[in-house]
Amino acid sequence: MEKSASTASAIPAVEPPIHVTFTDAAALPHTPVASHAEFGHDSPASRWYALALRAQHLRVAASFDRLLAPAVLYDRVRPHSYQLRVVEQVLREKAPAAILADDVGLGKTIEAGLIYKELALRGLVRTALVLAPKALLSQWQEELREHFDEDFVLTDEKRFRGFEVEPRVICSLPQFVRSFVRVNTRPWDCLIVDEAHLLANPSSRRRQCTGELRSKWRLLLTATPVANRLTDLYSLIDLAVPGRLGTQREFEDEFVADPGTCRIVRPERAATLRNLAREHMCRTRRSDTDITFAGRTVDTRSIQATAAEDALISDVTDYLRALYRRAPTGSSKVNRGAVIREIMALQQSLSSSPQAIQRSLRARAEKHPDERGEVLALADRCASVVSAKESVLLDVLAELRDEPVLIFTLRLETAARLREVIAARGRSTECYIGALNRSEREALVNRFNNGTLSTLIATDAGAEGLNLHERCHIVINYDLHWNPMRIEQRIGRVHRLGQTRDVRVLNFVLHETIDDYVVRLLYQKLNLFTMTIGALETVLTEVQEGEFDLEERILELLLQDGDRSRLRNEVAALGDELVSARERQLAAESLTAEVLR
Amino acid sequence: MRWFWQRRRNRQAAVETPPSAPIPAAPASVGTVQRAPTTSGRLGQSRHLSSELLELARDYLQAVGGRVRVEDEDVLSATLPDGRNVRYTTTLAKARSDESMTLLVEGSEALAAMLDDIAARSRLTALWLDAATDPVALALDRCAPPAARCGRCVESSSGEDAQTALCPVCPLRESRIVLRWRTPGALTARVMRQEQAVSVELAYLVVARDRQGRRDEWLRHAVDVATGQAIPPLSAPALAVAQPDTLPADYERTLTAVRASAERSLGEPLVASGMFLRQRSLDEYLRRLEEVATTFDRLQRESPEMARAAKAGRGRELAALAEVYAVDVEAQLESACFITSPVVLVALRPQKGRGEVLLRVDVGRQHVLPPQCAACGTAVRAGQVCDEGHVVCAACFATCSTCGAWQCPVCNEASQSVCVKCGQPTVESHRIDRHPEETAAIFTARHLEALPPEMWLTAMEWLLSCQRITTEARRITGDLVIWQGQSETGKVMVAAQRSPGRWALDEIAIRQAAAHLAPEQPAMARLMLSTAPATGEAAQVARQLGIQLMDRHSLETLLSGLASAHERERERQIADMQARADAAGSARQAMLDAVDAIGQALTPVRRARKAGTQTSAGTSGSRKLIEARAAIERASLAWETLVNGWTESFSERPARNGSLVISGEVSQFAEMIERVAHLQPVLLEAARLLMETPARGEGGYTTLRQAVLEEYQARCDAWRWRIRSYDPEVWSDFTRAWNAKAAAKAAEATTAAGHATARADKAQAQAPRAG
Secondary structure, eight states: OOOOOOOSSSOOOOOOOOEEEEEESSSHHHOOOOTTTOTOOOOOOHHHHHHHHHHHHGGSHHHHHHHHHHHHTTTTTTOHHHHHHHHIIIIIIITTEEOOOOOSOOOOHHHHHHHHHHHTTTTTTTOEEEEEEEEHHHHHHHHHHHHHHOOOOEEEEEOOTTTTSSSSEEEEEHHHHHHHHHHHHHHHEEEEESSGGOOOOOSSSHHHHHSSOOOEEEEEEESSSSSSSSHHHHHHHHHHHHHTTHHHHHHHHHSOTTTTTTTOOGGGGGGHHHHHHHHHEOOGGGGOOOOOOEEEEEEEEOOOOHHHHHHHHHHHHHHHHHHHSSSEEEESSSHHHHHHHHHHHHHHHHHHHHHHHHHHHHHHHHHHHGGGGHHHHHHHTTTTTTOOOHHHHHHHHHHHOOOOOEEEEOHHHHHHHHHHHHHHOOOOOOEEOTTTOOOHHHHHHHHHHTTTTOOOEEEEHTTTOOOOOOTTTTTEEESSSSSSSHHHHHHTTTTTOOOOOEEEEEEETTTHHHHHHHHIIEEEEEEEGGGGHHHHHHHHHHHHGGHHHHHHHHHHHHOOOOOOHHHHHHHHHHHHHHHHHHHHHHHHHHHHHHHHH | OOOOOOOOOOOOOSSOOOSSSOOOOOSSSSOOOOOOOOHHHHHTTOOSSSHHHHHHOOOOHHHHTOOOEEEEEEEOOOOOOOSSSEEEOHHHHHHHTTTOOEOOTTTHHHHHHHHHHHHHSSSSSEOOOOOOHHHHHHHHHHEOOTTOOOOOHOOOTTTTTOOOOOOOTTTGGOOOEEEEEEEOEEEEEEEEEEEEEEEEEEEEEEEETTTTTEEEEEEHHHHHHTTTOEEOOOOOOHHTOOEEOOOOOHHHHHHHHHHHHHHHHHHHHHHHHHHHHHHHHHHHHHHHHHHHHHHHHHEEEEEEGGHHHHHHHHHHHHHHHHHTTOOOEEEEEEEEEEEEEEEEEEEEEEEEEEEEEEEEEETTTTTOOOOOOOTTBOOOOOEEEEETOOOEEEETOOTTTTOOEEOOEEEEEEEGOOOOOOSSOOOOOOOOOOOOOOOOSSSOHHHHHSSSSHHHHHHHHHHHHHTOEEEEEEEEEETTTEEEEEEEEEEEEEEOOOOOOOOBBOOOHHHHHHHSOOOTTTTEEEEEEESSOOOOOHHHHHHHTEEEOOOOOHHHHHHHHHHHHHHHHHHHHOOOOOOOOHHHHHHHHHHHHHHHHHHHHOOOOSSSBOOOOHHHHHHHHHHHHHHHHHHHHHHHHHHHHHHHHHHTTBBOOOOTTOOOOOOHHHHHHHHHHHHHHHHHHHHHHHHHHHHSSSSBTTTTHHHEEEEEEEHHHHHHHHHHOOOOOOOOTTTOHHHHOOOOHHHHHHHHHHHHHHHHHHHHHHHHSSSSOOO
């Protein structure tokens, strides 16, 4: 930026305020607390007072020269060295605002979480607001809870008491815009925006609201700070550090070589722009790290269902369609959401196994006596159905001999059934489920990792945070999530740093069912199973600017119509949509790399 | 005589074994508590713990009644009174591999819970102290006459120097009370009375938050309830033998009064902390302020329709910026400890003189409270004693300007204007305003001096960084802090001394510091910082020892420079831009004058001379014309370069503040003037040659000549308008400094020149040529 001194502009001679206050750490009690009588044989007042004096320096908040969070979170997260470097850079040099622009999959969430935790441990941050695309809200909540021991509340949770009082909130961008007046009734200590390139458009309401939000710390996370135009970068830096780059016109005059498309930097100003960006941005390229992942091969088995199984699936799906049609619409959005979730759960059971859908239907019959006859009739039919997937699984396991295998399923009933049939073939098999206590879980993992257990069947509820890559490199998805991130989570149990062999992923789907279409027409088209870790989130946020819920879309397609060919075409169209989103994302990555190389 | 004080009353608690956990020595004044040594005596048993955290955990667990086992140097386990077992380690790998172990690190939940419990249990305590010393011996030891042939400490009336050690051997430096009796001589002492004194010790956690993070510091402040005087916090040895007590009946009222007193005393260090932290970020803040303000100003200019929104945005962002750079200094009262201690009133008097002074000797704390000034009531650390035993501070006594005798204002209250010795009515009052109001809004040496200990260290390191010295290692030796660092020229050793009470920095202090500043490496740069004013001798010794001395005066200068750095930088930029504008203005005028002269030279005169005969004269005339055209073209090329240089000296876009950016240096504009002086005659000569050619001729001659003339007249016009496009005299306003109409006219003239050139080229091709 060109600068010159002038007396033309009247800059207010405002000095930052200094607040000096005296407070009580806690109300002083009315009686001396440390008397001999109260604290046993050897704890007179002087001893406690002496201990308090000794402990004083331990209660002093450490400076940022030394990070506290990695040690405090020792059993929750093990950050990479490049992540720690980013945390240090942000805290020491870029405070109080920074753009975290690492390549996809390098763990920007971990970096943001560590920064937040460092600030929280020092009492510098008490309130925080996380803005994220809808598809990532739960993931943020889980990560913050699991890795950082921080309880953030989602705005659609029952316990959410309102923006005015809730100290730590995770919120979607549309919700944030809708509730902006209430959100901005108080200042926030820290604002974290995931997929911040969604705020690049300066005239969008979401960008304006974010700019106006009163927040001291601002962390903007995006892998593509230059998503479409150079002005995206301007917009992000201006959001982090208002005024740093002047006005947008000034920025364009200075740096943009092609004002129309705004994608080319004036060559003579490229270095300046990169330096300016570096002042406020931390960017780690994949090539800057020593991270190497093993390869991945995917084998999807499209299995022909037995006639009874096919009929059962068809009838249960018809029942689900009827339920869907009956779901309330319009103003009863909440009720409709609840019904959709119920249908989704039933559909998952149906995809899983006859045992699982039987159990789910029975549970529904108890809950909805008016449907009892119809539902129980379907449930009773399940008892006689054997899934074709079972025999294929047994064949696969026979081929694999003693190779350790990790099998994922959505339902407990399926896990129990599989355990039964696999164990009957003489293969040591156990189920890893959410109901196990910590020591039981550890024992199972140890057995699996030391080779005394060759098959581990896990439900998703129990599989979070597992490290099973020491001996195992084969994952079987006996049934599938429609949320691709959950699939990635499953594979991530063995496909992680330290895996030495190529990971083999086997997907079991029944031929010409919705699962089959999803895998063939959607996931395979998108190369989902071999996509760079983390790229999936950005693809999903790319579609409809982050307001996209893939599971809901698939379910809607399934339930709207019984015509299989139309369903196939619509899933294929959805796949095309995702592919073009992926292409846009790749283009954005490429532009970002070119501008910020 | 050894003084034995009887225990006040028989207390059950008193028979308990006193805690033997080592308590670090507390500094003699408000300050922090140092770290404990890594082993503890009784509790350590045979195992040595590798970490202070584990030592604290061990002592804490024992204090709550747990049975503690030291499993390893980094592992501690305990069975709590409720039967629970706990295991702590400070080793990450052990905590990861063994689920039963809890990692004990700073910030961890386990440690936080422990610290919170300790804090809660020690929030309000009461202790009492046994007599621990002979009060008479202590009183005699702590009082001293002024240094031989000196006495400035008891005489000085300057507000800054009052009660300060002004000579190297001043007893004040040993924390003694300096009293000058009218009748000098050895002192005798006797016990007058014994009583109980109650003092209150408050512990504050001072949390200072600014843009760069958070800085915590503990401050302990003790007050003698009877006199209201601040006294040193309880020392570690005294605390180690203190007994539990019950709170005084009126403790709440006392606490309120003591808190008020503490807040008055701590106010200055806290405000100083705030001033320092603000100063540290001020430069950056002002830069950001300028960025934000000018950006929004520009936005208003760019889009007048958005003026209102831009104005609101400007206000919002400026307020947000002030909030980001705001400094919060919060002193949290963490604990209050009532300490009852035996006090003996000891009367001191010279063996051969009169005048008895009563001193309060706290035999529990082993501390002598300074007497109060008989005139103004302030605590006197250095004063004079009259024959009636009135202790008078330096600010209250009067001196006869005739005979020099000093007078007690209490004894001679009725006749203060007459000297008691010589009877002359010429008495000069020493009373001055002891604490002139500090009105400075910037961070000064006075603030630096008032900073709490840890903040003072931070401030010193900041001062070093301002001088581009990066510190690498720090050690504290007595009252000296030594840094090893790196400056732009190489390695540097720095010593900083914090003299209490603004004492003068003497040559002894310099020599002491020099001993720590790598004397074996004479080539290394050495620097000494002190908030005390250096004496002349000290400055001389520093020079001799090769130490760069930054005493109070130098620091004042440095701080004042830093405070105005941004403003000065702004002023420098404005001055620089003005100088460039002046130089550019002169160059502009010189160029315009030259262009006008050339333009005039190219104006056709009325005398028309026909070229010679059609063949010879026409051919000769054409040749001359072509030669003249070539000459003027060569000269005008240089002019073109000159005018290009002129336009390139300015930015086409306004600066963010709306001014014209003059990128050309003063020297470049001066060079332009020189080039004008050199090129103008050349071009004029070329114009003369052109104009001397016949006005008319045959065979296309006239057309060629007309075209050439038009070409250079148009070029002159283009130069003129290009030069006029920028007016550096009004550089502060781009809209006035940049003349868009002139630029447009320049473009028109350039086009016209191009057309004329084409015509001339065509005509020249058809013109008759010789040979």
